[in-house]
Each structure stands twice: as C-alpha cells, then as structure tokens.
Amino acid sequence: MFWRLLGGFGRAAVVIIILVMPAFLLPNVSVASLEVSLVVAVIAAALTVFEYASTHPSLIDFRFAPPYNRVRFLCFAAQVILLSFLCRASAGLDSFGPDVLAFADWAIAMTDWPLSPVRIVIEAAATIPDRAQALLTVRAAAVSFLSSFVLLMGFAAILWIARWPVARRDFNLWINLPTFTPGYAEDTERRLFRDGWFNLLSGLAFLYLAPILVFRFGGGAANGVLAEYQGLLWAATAWGLIASSLAIRGLAVLKVAWLVRRARR
Numbered sequence: 001m002f003w004r005l006l007g008g009f010g011r012a013a014v015v016i017i018i019l020v021m022p023a024f025l026l027p028n029v030s031v032a033s034l035e036v037s038l039v040v041a042v043i044a045a046a047l048t049v050f051e052y053a054s055t056h057p058s059l060i061d062f063r064f065a066p067p068y069n070r071v072r073f074l075c076f077a078a079q080v081i082l083l084s085f086l087c088r089a090s091a092g093l094d095s096f097g098p099d100v101l102a103f104a105d106w107a108i109a110m111t112d113w114p115l116s117p118v119r120i121v122i123e124a125a126a127t128i129p130d131r132a133q134a135l136l137t138v139r140a141a142a143v144s145f146l147s148s149f150v151l152l153m154g155f156a157a158i159l160w161i162a163r164w165p166v167a168r169r170d171f172n173l174w175i176n177l178p179t180f181t182p183g184y185a186e187d188t189e190r191r192l193f194r195d196g197w198f199n200l201l202s203g204l205a206f207l208y209l210a211p212i213l214v215f216r217f218g219g220g221a222a223n224g225v226l227a228e229y230q231g232l233l234w235a236a237t238a239w240g241l242i243a244s245s246l247a248i249r250g251l252a253v254l255k256v257a258w259l260v261r262r263a264r265r
Helices: 002-025 031-052 068-090 097-111 117-125 131-161 185-217 219-227 229-264
Strands: none
Touching (some): 002 031, 068 097, 068 229
16 A cells, blocks of 8 residues: 555656746746646646555556556656747747757657648648747647657557567456446447547547637637647647547557457456
8 A cells, every 4th residue: 555655656746847847947938827736737637646545546547557557657757848939939038949840840840741730730831820830839749749759659669569569468447448238249449449449540630620710710829729838738748648548548449349348368
C-alpha cells in the first residue's frame, strides 16, 4: 500500500510540473492564467493519486499493462515542452531559439504533403491577418502532429515487436478495460473490434475536422485564443494529444481483440 501510494504521489508531481510549466516558461502570462494553471494541475494531480493509489482501476485503461499510459503521457509531455520552447523562440527569449525555429520549419516540411492535416492548418492559417501569428500557428501544428505521429509509430512497434501485452503474465482484460462491459466470448470479440476501429477512425477524423471547425466557425474568438502563446500551446497540444490518444487506444484494443480471437480458435 505504501509503495503504491508513493507511486501515485510521484506521478502526480510529474503531472503538476508538466501542467504548470508553460505558465512559468511563456512570456506575458498573467497572474490569473498562472492561478488557473495551478488549480487545474492540482485537480489533475488529485485524480492521478486517486487512480494509482487504488488497487482497482476506475477510469484509466490498461493501467496494469505498461507502457500504454506511459506512452500517452510521454506524448503529452513532449508536446508541452516542445511547444513551450517554440513559443519562447518565436519571442526571441533563448539563445538556441533559431535552432528551435529551424526544427519547427523542418517539421513543416516533413508533414506538409497532400491530404495531410497540417496542410489543412496551413490553408486555414492563411486567413489570419497577422503573418507572424499565422507562421507560429503552422509551426505549432507541425510540431504537435510530428511528435504525436512519432510516438504513435513507436507504440505500434511495441504492440507487435515487443508482443504487448502477451509478455505480461498478470494481464487481465477486465481490470485493464474498466469501462468495458464484459459479455460472452463471441460478443466480447466483436465489441472489442468495433471499439478499436471506432477509436482509431475517430482519432484520424479529429485531426482533419478540428482545424476546419476552429478556423471556419471559431472566427475572431479562435484568432484571439491563438494570438496568445498559452492559448496556442494548449490548442495545439489538445489537437495532437486527443487524436493520438484515440489512435493509441484503438490500436491497443484491436490488438487485444485479435488475441481474444486467436485464443477462441
């Protein structure tokens, strides 16, 4: 119990650090924004302690099948850190800022291909009057998408090369999918495949629909949010994180469904 509680507090401390990091790194952050960041970080930390200090999961999937949640959190942390220093580089605050901007431009070149979601952001950002803001928006989208894609490919490799989660003897379907209602074997297999494909396709659709909805229907409010470093950072992070989290969950559930089918046969 002690070590489980200690692990929960350790995870909560890392969550707090990542969530409040932009408020301390970004320029021109108001006191109110800092206070909101601290409140959100404390709430997220409390939920983390509640989840990981418990012997049974309540909401988090695959808690007992690492590195599923570690990959998702790594994706979140990488996006927050990269986008924080990208905003600082845009403001000219760091001596290595030109290198960060060069990396962001390279990310644009790597992700700007036909039918790419970054291409949609590039076309939508052309409507932003401020050219510097438009360029920073495109750079943030490219960095967010590229980091999410790399980690998604890494998790896909773990799924099949490392034989996740077969290598874990303590893997249990019901405690690793606490929100999944069990049923008969054939029905469980069918619903797992359905949920897996739904999550995977939802993540792909979110990548394309979110920029269209924000720029087309957000109007001046969207431009106002993106004009602030903190608003742009969290918008880009949410765009990449939600899509990658849905895709990662879809891949994991599809792998479990495939294992259930193989076991039944």
